[in-house]
Amino acid sequence: MKPAVKAFIVALPETAGSALYGIVDVLAATGTLWRELVGAEPGVGLIRPMIVSPSRQSFRCGNGIPVSPDLAMEEARDADIVIVPELWLAPDDDMRTRYPQVKQWIIDRYREGSTIYSACSGSVLLAATGLLDGREATSHWGYQDLFRRRFPDVRFNPTPNLVFGDPAGRIVTAGGTTSWHDLVIHIVARHCSPGEALRIAKVYLLKWHGEGQLPYTSLVRHQPHADAAVRRAEEWLAANFRLPNPVAGAVAACGIAERSLKRRFKAATGSTPMERVQNLRIEEAKRLLEAGGGASSEDIAPEVGYENPAFFRRLFKRHTGLTTAEYRRMFRSISLAADSRDEREAAEGHARAS
Template identity: 70%
Template sequence: MENASTRPLVAGLVALPETAGSALYGMVDVLGSAGSLWNELVGEEAGRQLIEPHVVSPTTEPFRCGNGIPVSPDLSVADDPHCDIVIVPEIWLAPSDALDGRHDDVKRWVRSRYEAGAAVYSACSGAILLASTGLLDGREATSHWGYIDLFRERFPAVRFRPEPNLVIADGEGRLVTAGGTTSWHDLALHIVARHCGPGEAMRIAKVYLLKWHGEGQLPFAALVRRQPHADAAIRRVEEWLTNHFAQSAAVGGAVEASGLAERTLKRRFKAATGVALIDYVQNLRIEEAKRLLEEDAAAVDEIAAEVGYDNAAFFRRLFKRLTGLNPGEYRRMFRPIASA
């Protein structure tokens, strides 16, 4: 029997007659592939499914959604199914349609799942259904720019940001909205990164050739990549730095460990790895800082000191340059969310 740490996370994708089928089934495919598809394609050891997507509707009766695409729901909101993750994909709505008097049972279920601890996500116009639950009141949210008047007039309590290709996390990171017509791409990658790790999000993007928007690839990219080379002295330095990068005089220690003159070491290090020695040290430090931000609740200044920076302001500037996000934004984006 699977325990909470090994079972796939259950993702409930809300499907209504107004739902865009491409977004719905695109997310089913992408999320359901996390943890396993890359391994199969590249011949690695078999992985395991990390997210188990289910289509959730008012009933389990088959129906047709936008453009006549057939939907066979797996779960009914009437049964109050457990979901760790709830997703409202894009829905086809007129710029003045606030879903008044429709799908109240779905709205109640989405709200109850959030109150039970689930993470709730929307893509594009799916934010209109979230807004109608009241969950976005007093929070920042985004959707397609075409709904700016609708949000201003019908949901004035929502701090609406219609910038394209934007992902906004609010509510301690458990309420996330994505804007733009193809924002389900960004949202799917965000969900995989948040719940399965940035590395898995990068693999999924490569498998499906998904285009990155908004914050781009920087927050997901590994800064440290071992390059194959035949320089044994430089390999020793790389190993030494793996364990001592946080030392205040890491470069000096690397010189000593190499047995080479400093100028010679720096020249050979750049030739072998393609990265300057000081940049390699910085990358190791920021990579460890990313891990701590994902896993540790320590203050940013404490993390800066732990990875080797006495000057926290410098650490913040460097972190933003290398990842595209400041440390607080990175933590909100990637800190694991407790399962509902």
């Protein structure tokens, strides 16, 4: 019988407990849980997950969740796979000066043949090891500016849910927070079988995020910088993006040459003023679609600053990966669920008050 796949899962005080224990739970159930639920003959575990930390001493990770490591890193060798789950990190926390022992351990495992996986911001720790230099990688879309500034040698792609850093797939990074769902489905399919991955997905109701991260990405992010003129331009554009030719208006409001503002804006924010206008307009269109009301793209286009609805539709699809109708269906269901919850809580509060 083929031995169980040995999976080492890195746990640190910054680790997100939901991702850590979700990965452990799902991987530990491969080969057994489905068979138990359908009344089949007992199976055998196909993956053996073990939590690995710098020491075996118990600690609390993100949100105070207790962790009892199975192994200290000095004991953890010859892994088939290593997984770095999501970490609770600020958008500017690059991990470059922390955990040298952990980073060296990950490098050693890779050199000795382990396949390295990361979920969400776990790729920030991988980037700090240098293993992602020259490779394509992903993470939560909120870290793309960190990668641009701190890890310029990494080809960061905020769009997919999974990115293979090399043709052999020995380094795989996953996107946003619940991308660990996609990651474990991939791991089970690759190291066990596609059939077992499908069974695991059914048992845990795991959804493959085939749409990637684009629909969830905030297009407007505020980067800290010291350029007062650029800050004035950002503020002016945020208030006036619907107007015709808003870039010219921002130039006039700042009182500096257009070429100079565009150069300084790009250096400070990573985008051009026109890209900021487009992002502001698409974010407003997303908000209108999420709010419901049945407005068509022909109605929304002029409301956010576009006279040509066809151009607006093409731009919206390029920025979100979805048509306006697809986006409305995807996020309106979430909005309806939230509205239903709010109405129920309000009714319960009224009943208590009575």
